[in-house]
Amino acid sequence: GFQHNTLWALAGTTFSEIETSVRKESNMTREFPASPTEKSATIGGALSFGARGLRSYKYGSVSDFVTELEYCDCNGNLHLCSASDSNFHDLLGSEGMLGIITGVRIRTSPIPKFLWGLMFFFPDSLCAAGFADAVKSIEHISVFELLDSKSFELLQEFRSQISSISRISELPSSSQAAIYLELESDCEETLEETAEDLLELAAEYHGDPDAVWNVVGDEVETFRSMRHAVSECVNLKVASLHAQDVLIRKLSCSCFFPNKTRQELVNYYQDSLAENHLSGVIFGHIGSGNPYVNILSHSAEEYHNARILIQKWGKDAFEAGGHAFSECGVGKLYRDIFQHIAPINLLNKRIKLKQKWDPSGLFNPKNMLV
Ligand SMILES: Cc1cc2nc3c(=O)[nH]c(=O)nc-3n(C[C@H](O)[C@H](O)[C@H](O)COP(=O)(O)OP(=O)(O)OC[C@H]3O[C@@H](n4cnc5c(N)ncnc54)[C@H](O)[C@@H]3O)c2cc1C
Numbered sequence: 001g002f003q004h005n006t007l008w009a010l011a012g013t014t015f016s017e018i019e020t021s022v023r024k025e026s027n028m029t030r031e032f033p034a035s036p037t038e039k040s041a042t043i044g045g046a047l048s049f050g051a052r053g054l055r056s057y058k059y060g061s062v063s064d065f066v067t068e069l070e071y072c073d074c075n076g077n078l079h080l081c082s083a084s085d086s087n088f089h090d091l092l093g094s095e096g097m098l099g100i101i102t103g104v105r106i107r108t109s110p111i112p113k114f115l116w117g118l119m120f121f122f123p124d125s126l127c128a129a130g131f132a133d134a135v136k137s138i139e140h141i142s143v144f145e146l147l148d149s150k151s152f153e154l155l156q157e158f159r160s161q162i163s164s165i166s167r168i169s170e171l172p173s174s175s176q177a178a179i180y181l182e183l184e185s186d187c188e189e190t191l192e193e194t195a196e197d198l199l200e201l202a203a204e205y206h207g208d209p210d211a212v213w214n215v216v217g218d219e220v221e222t223f224r225s226m227r228h229a230v231s232e233c234v235n236l237k238v239a240s241l242h243a244q245d246v247l248i249r250k251l252s253c254s255c256f257f258p259n260k261t262r263q264e265l266v267n268y269y270q271d272s273l274a275e276n277h278l279s280g281v282i283f284g285h286i287g288s289g290n291p292y293v294n295i296l297s298h299s300a301e302e303y304h305n306a307r308i309l310i311q312k313w314g315k316d317a318f319e320a321g322g323h324a325f326s327e328c329g330v331g332k333l334y335r336d337i338f339q340h341i342a343p344i345n346l347l348n349k350r351i352k353l354k355q356k357w358d359p360s361g362l363f364n365p366k367n368m369l370v
Pocket residue numbers: 011012036037038040041042043044045046047048049050051052053054095096097099100101102228231232235327364
């Protein structure tokens with residue numbers, strides 16, 4: 001039920017259902033703005049790791065919207081807890097290893113009156129990331145995403161297989177990178193002023209002001225679909241590479257380095273990919289400083305080298321006081337890497353939590369910990 005602008009949702013509810021329900025129950029005055037771009041994902045799954053949606057730059061992660069949690073412990077007993085309870089924080093991001101989330105109460109937020117989507121194009125990702133560093137008027141920005149040239153190459157390659165992008169008459173050329181911003185406010189003049197500032201700034205980073213794509217209101221769905229399609233294209237690409245060699249799997253990370261600017265981060269990823277003769281796609285949450293990097297391996301040897309590189313990136317991130325796997329999760333695929341690079345206090349915390357919550361190892365055995 002919808003009460004006091006909050007919604008109770010069972011853990012298996014999809015984000016598509018949550019979004020529809022909140023809009024309907026609030027008579028189209030409120031929304032749930034924290035969904036990941038994959039709307040068929042469930043709220044229980046998203047809370048099990050640090051899922052962050054397209055609008056996370058303004059609204060934060062899915063878990064930031066949870067006020068109450070119901071869970072089933074390893075003895076089959078149901079409990080309810082809220083943010084003042086340590087169990088609540090133990091469960092969020094625990095990758096399903098401590099208990100089963102059965103239901104959640106989530107906050108909602110008012111639907112902004114005005115919503116604009118602006119896609120700025122740059123000659124390359126470094127210019128785009130430089131622009132991202134220079135953006136200061138952050139108050140009205142809700143979406144702040146990077147699409148590198150490889151993202152556009154993949155969109156072209158898989159265009160016919162993804163209906164949401166096959167409808168777009170002309171996709172951006174793969175010789176450029178883009179920053180996709182959404183601006184929202186209850187005052188249209190504010191958006192006009194912000195957009196003008198951004199256009200001037202983009203020109204300083206070799207962005208062509210005449211080439212900016214802009215949409216208003218519900219039309220942003222086209223750009224959101226395009227951004228989501230990059231994730232889908234990566235999955236399709238990895239599936240085709242996996243079909244050629246079963247040892248090849250998806251390899252992605254979204255490290256956060258507190259000591260790097262956005263441009264330094266993109267440069268760091270690009271340089272290390274080039275040094276290791278690997279190719280990757282860099283896209284996603286550049287505004288929050290943790291875009292996704294997916295390494296596309298074309299052979300088992302490349303996949304092996306790519307895993308070593310992911311390990312190095314994760315180690316560097318942890319050493320800098322940042323984090324390595326929060327959005328993608330550790331699971332089983334990165335378990336060995338996590339054991340090698342996680343700071344000892346983080347590893348000990350995870351082990352202690354597992355012993356406290358699930359001493360007989362019922363939930364997600366062999367996840368994260370050996
Ligand atoms: C094309 C694509 C684009 C995506 N884009 C984004 C994005 O922009 N941002 C982002 O953050 N993510 C993104 N994702 C990831 C998406 O958010 C996750 O797939 C989703 O959040 C996980 O939910 P799920 O229902 O698929 O969970 P599952 O894959 O079923 O489960 C994920 C983990 O959670 C555990 N789990 C599931 N339900 C529960 C429960 N009730 N209680 C305890 N543990 C549970 C499972 O055991 C498993 O370990 C994307 C995924 C795809 C396919």
